[in-house]
Amino acid sequence: MDSDRSVEEVNGELAEALGLFVLSDANLYEAASAAGVSRWELEEAIDRNGLAEPLGLDETGDVSATIDELLDES
DSSP states (O other): OOTTSOHHHHHHHHHHHHHHHHHSSOOHHHHHHHHTSOHHHHHHHHHHTTOTTTTTOOTTOOHHHHHHHHHHHO
16 A cells, blocks of 8 residues: 555555455455455454454464465466
C-alpha cells in the first residue's frame, strides 16, 4: 500500500478483502489482490481482530505446502 493513503482508505480496502475472502470462493491472496492490499496485511487484520480461528486460518500451517499451492495457481 502507498504510505500516502489515509487510514479510512486502508480500512476500507481491508474490509473489502475480508468480505471477498469470507463471502466468495477467493483465497486470501486473491481477495487481498482484488482489494489492493497484501495477503500479509489481510492475514494480520484477521488475526488482530480475533477472526483467524473462526475463519479456519491455521498459523502453524506447513509453509512448504502453502508455497506449493501458490505455485500451482500460477
